[in-house]
Amino acid sequence: MPKRVVILGAGYAGLVTALELRKNATPEDTEVILVNKHNYHQLVTQLHELGAGAKSDTSARIMIEPVIRNKYITLIKDHVESIDPKEKRVRLSQQELSYDYLVVALGSETEYFGIPGLKEHSFILKSINQARLLRTHIERCFAEYHYTRDESLLTFVVGGAGFSGIELVGEFADRMPVLCEENNIPLDKVKLFNVEAAPSILPGFDKELVERAEKSLTERGVKFLVGVPIVQVEPGKVHLKNGDVIATQTLVWTGGVRGNQIVIDAGFETEPRGRAKVNEYLQALGYEDVYIIGDSCFIINEETGRPYPPTAQIAGQMGTAVGKYLFADLRGGTKEPFKPQIMGSIASLGRKDAIAKIGKNYQATGRFAYIVKDMSKLRYLAKIGAVIKKA
Amino acid sequence: MPKRVVILGAGYAGLVTALELRKNATPEDTEVILVNKHNYHQLVTQLHELGAGAKSDTSARIMIEPVIRNKYITLIKDHVESIDPKEKRVRLSQQELSYDYLVVALGSETEYFGIPGLKEHSFILKSINQARLLRTHIERCFAEYHYTRDESLLTFVVGGAGFSGIELVGEFADRMPVLCEENNIPLDKVKLFNVEAAPSILPGFDKELVERAEKSLTERGVKFLVGVPIVQVEPGKVHLKNGDVIATQTLVWTGGVRGNQIVIDAGFETEPRGRAKVNEYLQALGYEDVYIIGDSCFIINEETGRPYPPTAQIAGQMGTAVGKYLFADLRGGTKEPFKPQIMGSIASLGRKDAIAKIGKNYQATGRFAYIVKDMSKLRYLAKIGAVIKKA
Numbered sequence: 001m002p003k004r005v006v007i008l009g010a011g012y013a014g015l016v017t018a019l020e021l022r023k024n025a026t027p028e029d030t031e032v033i034l035v036n037k038h039n040y041h042q043l044v045t046q047l048h049e050l051g052a053g054a055k056s057d058t059s060a061r062i063m064i065e066p067v068i069r070n071k072y073i074t075l076i077k078d079h080v081e082s083i084d085p086k087e088k089r090v091r092l093s094q095q096e097l098s099y100d101y102l103v104v105a106l107g108s109e110t111e112y113f114g115i116p117g118l119k120e121h122s123f124i125l126k127s128i129n130q131a132r133l134l135r136t137h138i139e140r141c142f143a144e145y146h147y148t149r150d151e152s153l154l155t156f157v158v159g160g161a162g163f164s165g166i167e168l169v170g171e172f173a174d175r176m177p178v179l180c181e182e183n184n185i186p187l188d189k190v191k192l193f194n195v196e197a198a199p200s201i202l203p204g205f206d207k208e209l210v211e212r213a214e215k216s217l218t219e220r221g222v223k224f225l226v227g228v229p230i231v232q233v234e235p236g237k238v239h240l241k242n243g244d245v246i247a248t249q250t251l252v253w254t255g256g257v258r259g260n261q262i263v264i265d266a267g268f269e270t271e272p273r274g275r276a277k278v279n280e281y282l283q284a285l286g287y288e289d290v291y292i293i294g295d296s297c298f299i300i301n302e303e304t305g306r307p308y309p310p311t312a313q314i315a316g317q318m319g320t321a322v323g324k325y326l327f328a329d330l331r332g333g334t335k336e337p338f339k340p341q342i343m344g345s346i347a348s349l350g351r352k353d354a355i356a357k358i359g360k361n362y363q364a365t366g367r368f369a370y371i372v373k374d375m376s377k378l379r380y381l382a383k384i385g386a387v388i389k390k391a
Numbered sequence: 392m393p394k395r396v397v398i399l400g401a402g403y404a405g406l407v408t409a410l411e412l413r414k415n416a417t418p419e420d421t422e423v424i425l426v427n428k429h430n431y432h433q434l435v436t437q438l439h440e441l442g443a444g445a446k447s448d449t450s451a452r453i454m455i456e457p458v459i460r461n462k463y464i465t466l467i468k469d470h471v472e473s474i475d476p477k478e479k480r481v482r483l484s485q486q487e488l489s490y491d492y493l494v495v496a497l498g499s500e501t502e503y504f505g506i507p508g509l510k511e512h513s514f515i516l517k518s519i520n521q522a523r524l525l526r527t528h529i530e531r532c533f534a535e536y537h538y539t540r541d542e543s544l545l546t547f548v549v550g551g552a553g554f555s556g557i558e559l560v561g562e563f564a565d566r567m568p569v570l571c572e573e574n575n576i577p578l579d580k581v582k583l584f585n586v587e588a589a590p591s592i593l594p595g596f597d598k599e600l601v602e603r604a605e606k607s608l609t610e611r612g613v614k615f616l617v618g619v620p621i622v623q624v625e626p627g628k629v630h631l632k633n634g635d636v637i638a639t640q641t642l643v644w645t646g647g648v649r650g651n652q653i654v655i656d657a658g659f660e661t662e663p664r665g666r667a668k669v670n671e672y673l674q675a676l677g678y679e680d681v682y683i684i685g686d687s688c689f690i691i692n693e694e695t696g697r698p699y700p701p702t703a704q705i706a707g708q709m710g711t712a713v714g715k716y717l718f719a720d721l722r723g724g725t726k727e728p729f730k731p732q733i734m735g736s737i738a739s740l741g742r743k744d745a746i747a748k749i750g751k752n753y754q755a756t757g758r759f760a761y762i763v764k765d766m767s768k769l770r771y772l773a774k775i776g777a778v779i780k781k782a
Contacts (some may be wrong), residue, residue, distance in 0.1 A: 057573075129537045134533035134576070182448075183523070378715040 002031045003330055003375040006090060006099040008080050010036035010064055011044065012315040013294030013322075015107035015384060018073050020323020027072045029330050033099075035076045035092060039064055041384075042128050044107075045312045046377065048164065050131035051252070052171035053138065053179070054351060057128050067385055080106065083266040101289050101326055104263060104276070105319070108295035108310055111256030111273065117233035122159065122253040125168065134252060141249055142183040145179055145258070148371055152247040154190045157238055160255030161196035162203065163309075166213060167348050168252060173220035174350035186238050191218045192222050198231035199253070202347065204309065212365050216349045230255075259312060260296045271298055271307075280337035281325055291325065293318035299338070314340045316380065346373040371384060393422045394721055397470050397481060397490040401427035401455055402435070404685030404706040404713075405496035406528045406775060411714020420721050424490075426467045426483060430455055432775075433519050435498075436703045437768065439555065441522035443562035443645070444529065444570070445742060448519050458776055471497065472658040476678050477675050492680050492717055495654060495667070496710070499686035499701055502647030502664065508624035513550065513644040516559065525643060532640055533574040543638040545581045548629055550621055551646025552587035553594065554700075557604060558739050559643060560585045563609035565741035583613050584637060586629070588620035588646070593738065595700065600746040603756050607740050621646075650699055651687045661696075662689055671728035672716055673709060682716065684709035690729070705731045707771065737764040 005021065007014045025032070041062040049055040064075055078092040083104065090097045110126065112118045123134045141153040154165050158169045172192055180187045194217070196199070201224065202210050214224065225240065232239040238246040259274030269277045269285045275298035277285050282297065284290040294315035298307045308314055321338045328335050344358035346369055354369035364372065396412065398405045409425050416423070432453040440446040455466055469483040474495065481488045503509045514525045532544040549560045563583055571578045583731065585592070585608070592615065593601050605615065616631065623630040629637040633663065650665030660668045660676045666689035668676050675681040685706035689698045699705055712729045719726050735749035739759055745760035755763065 129534070133531070133534040133538070136527060136534045140524070140527035140531045143520070143527045146520045147524070 002027065002029055003100040004031045004033065004098070005101045005103065005326055006033045006035065007103040007105060008035050008083075008090065009105035009107060009294070009296075010034050010041050010075070011105060011107050011294060012312045013296075013319045014103060014128055015064070015067070016043050016316050016319025017103050017105065017291075017293070017322045017326075018068065019071070019384060020320050021326050021379065022071045022073060023323070024327045025330060030326075032073045033076060033097065034068070035078060035080060035090070035097075036064065037077065037079050039075065039077050040128075040194065041067070043377070044126065045126045047131045048168040048171045048348075051123075051125050051134040051168060053135045053177040054171050054175055055130075055305055057132055060128055060131070062381070062384070076320055080262055083262060085268070085284070085290055088289065089202065092188075099289075101329060102291070103293040103322055104260075104284075104290065104296055105294045105315075106260040106262055106296050108257040108275070109260055110253065111258040112253070115230055115232065118159075118230065118253060121233045121235055122251045125164065126254055131266065134250075136180070138250060142179050145185060145189075146183070150249075151189070151191075152249050154185070155246065155248040155250070156191070157193045157195060157246055157248045157251045159195050159238075159251060159253045161194050161198075161201035161224070161226065162254065163311075163345070163347055165178070165194060165196070165254040166202055166217075168254060169222050170217060170348055170350035170353070173217055174224050174352070176221070187221075190221070191305075193225060193248075194222055195225045195228055195230060195240065195246075197227070198229045201226060204345070205347070205355065205357060209357060209363055209365070212261055213347065213349055213355050216353050228258070257295065263292060263296050268292065269304055273298075275307075276312075281335050282322055282338050291322045291349060293322055298339075308340060311345070312380075313343065313345075316383075317341060346376065348373050392517075393420055394491040395422045395424065395489070396492045396494065396717055397424045397426065397488055398494040399426050399474075399481065400494060400496035400498060400685070400687075401425050401432050401466070402496060402498050402685060403703045403704065403771075404687075404710045406432050406455070406458070406492060407707050407710025408494050408496065408682075408684070408713045408717075409459065410775060411711050412717050413462045413464060414714070415718045416721060421717075423464045423465060424488065425454065425455070425459070425464055425542070426469060426471060426481070426488075428468070428470050430466065430468050431519075432458070432766070435517065438516045438519065438522045439559040439562045441519060442514075442516050442525040443566040445562050445566055446525045448523055449517055453772070453775070470762065471653055474653060476657055476659070476675070476681055479680065490670075490680075492720060493682070494713055494717075495651075495675075495681065495683040495687055496685045497651040497653055497687050499648040499666070500651055501644065502649040503644070504647055506621055506623065509550075509621065509644060512624045512626055513642045515644055516555065525641075529570070529641060533576065534571050536576060536580075537574070541640075542580070542582075543627055543640050545576070546584070546637065546639040546641070547582070548584045548586060548637055548639045548642045550586050550629075550644045552585050552589075552592035552615070552617065553645065554702075554736070554738055556585060556645040557593055557608070559645060560613050561608060561739055561741035561744070564608055565743070567612070570637070576613075581612070584616060584639075586616045586619055586621060586631065586637075587614055588618070590618045592617060595736070596738070596746065596748060597754065600723070600748065600754055602659070604738065604740055607703050607744050611741065634704050638652060647669065648686065650689075654683060654687050659683065664689075664715060666698075666701075672726050673729050675712055682713045684713055690731075692731075699731060702736070703771075704734065704736075707774075737767065739764050 025147045043060040046060040081091045176190045229241045276292040278297045282291050295310035346356040348354045356364040356369035436452040437451040472482045527742035536544045549556050620632045667683040669688045728775035736751045737747040739745045747755040
C-alpha cells in the first residue's frame, strides 16, 4: 500500500518538492498529491513586470499539468481551508484529504502593521490576478487623466523599499514614459514615490549597491522618502508620519510579509509574525510527518543570528531538501540538516539595470546584472522542466 | 492678396472640405487654415471597436500631417473657444484668427435630456480618448471581479439602441468571451443590457433588419430593454422608469446628440437641439461667409419631412460640396444646392455580422454586410489619401 504525500501549494517550494520526490519514489512507494488554488504555477518573482505592464500575464504563468505529466503526481485545483495535524487531515473547499506525510508550502501573507486604511486602499503584488488589477488600474488612471486633469491619477506610490518595492518602482520608472507617450501626456506630469519607514532602502545589500540603486532610480524620476512611515491611508490620500499627505489613486504596498493564517490556525508553533518554527529538517515542531517550507516557515541564519529573508531561492532549496527527506522517511536512510546556499541576490531596477550581490565577495551592476537575473529565471524554468515560451 | 479660409474641426466634414478646396484653389487665391484640437483625425465611426477593446487606438487615428502634406494647408492644433461672426474672428485658446470665409465643422455634443446623474456617471464614445477610458475601465472591472465577486463589475449597460448603441453592444457581445477567458471567469457571469426609451431599436431601419439584428445580438447574450427610459443614475446603479434598478459599474450613454455649444454661443440660428439652421448652400442664416456643416448643422429630408440623421456619410458629402462652394465664392461661378446622396447605412453587429440597407431597395445581412462596412471605411481612407496601416 503506497504512502500518501500531500503537498499544499505549488509555488517554488511545493512544486520542487513534488518533482524532487518523484525522482526516486515510485508509484508503488508513494502517492503524491499536489494541491493548488490555480492550475498554474506563478513566477511571483516576476510580478513587478506584470504589475507595471512591461510583460504579459502569460510570462509569469507556468501551466502545471505539462510540468508534472507522466510523473504520477495528482494535481487538485482547490483552496486549502484548514489543516488538522492531530487527525492527519486537510480540509479543502470541495473535499477532505488524509495524509501520511504533509508538506505545507502555502507561502506568506501581507503584513499591514495595523496601519488604518492600508489594507482597504492599497494594491498588493502576490499573484498574477493582483498584478493584472494593478496594471489595468494604472492604464485606466492614464486614460481618466484626460478628462479630470486630477494629478493624483498620475501619482504612484510604492510603500516599502525592500526587494519587491525596489523592483516594482524600477519597472514603474521604465514604464511611465511608454504610458505617457501612448496617452499623449507629458512625462513631467507623472510623480513616482517610494516610501520606506526604515532608515535606508534595500536592507541587506551593501552600501555601495544601495547607492547605485538610488542613483539609477532617482535619475529616472523616482523620489525616495526614506525613514518616513505611512500612518494612515484614505481613498486618494496617503498620510505620512512627518505630516505630509500624498494625493494618489495608486498605492502599492510591498512593505511587509507575515506567515500564512492557515498555519497559525492549525496550531503549529510560530514566531510572532506567524511563520512556523521548524527543526533542522524543516519539520513542524512536534510533528515528524509535517514539513513546513518556503515563505510559510522561518529559519535562522546562524552566522548573523537573524532569520533568512523569504526568497524563491531558499524556497526552491527547501523543496529539493524535503523531496529527499520524504524519500528517506519512506525507504529509510539518513538526512542531512538543511542549510541554505545563498548564491547571491539580484534586484532588477527596471528593464535594463540591476544590482547583484554574488556569493559573499562579488557584486555587479547594470546591464550585466540584469542579464544574470534573467538567466537565473531561465535556469529555474529548466530545472522544473517548464517549457520556455517567449513572453 | 489671398483670401483666408478658416476651417474649424478636422473631422469628416472639415478635413474633406480642406482637401476638396485645395483641388482647385491655389496658394495665390487662398490661404487654408485647419484648426483641430488633436494632430490626428478620428474615425469616430470606429470608436465602438476601440471602446470594447477589439481594436487598438491607432486603428482609428489618422495623423493629419501626412494627409495634408504639400497641399498648402496650415494645421493649427488648438481648442476653439468662441466665434464672433460679426467681427469675422475666431478665438482659440492660444491665439485669435480673422477670416474671410469660415467653415464650422465642430461636430456634435452629447444630449443627456436632463436625466439626473447621467452625465456624471456614464461613459460616452465620441473620441479616441473616451474609448480608451472605457476600454481600460472594463479591463479593470474584470480584474477587480476576482477579489470582490461584485456582480455589478460584470454588468454592462449600453443606453440607447440607435446606430452607435447597437454597434457598441455588438462589439461587447463578441468581446466578452475573450475577456472572460483571459481572466478565467465563466461567461455566464457577464450581463449585457441595451436600454432604449423608444419603442424599438434602430429607428430608420426596416423591420426585417431590426429583427435580424435583435436575433443576432440576443443569441450572443444581449438583453434588450426597449421602451424603458432611464430616469436616474447613481454610482453603481441605473434606475429605469419601470422601477427596475440595474446594478452596474459601466453605463455607456449613446442615446442622444445635440449641436455644438460654440455654435449656439456665437448667436447662429439653431433648432431646439442646438444644431445650426443653414440654407441650401449650407451657409449660416444671415452670414454668407460662414458655412456650418457635419453634425453641427441640420438639414431636412424633403421626402420625409424629417431631419437627416448626423452621419459620417453626409458629413463627407457636405465637405465636398463646401470645398466647391468656397472655390465658387473665391473665383466666381454657380453653386448647386446641396442634396445628400444616401448610399445606404450599415450597422455592424460585432466582429462578424452586420445589417445593411443599400440604396432604397436593397438590404444585406451577415458576413457580407460586415465586409461592405469595412470596404466603406477603406474607400473613405483612400479618398482622403490616408495611408492605410494594418491595425
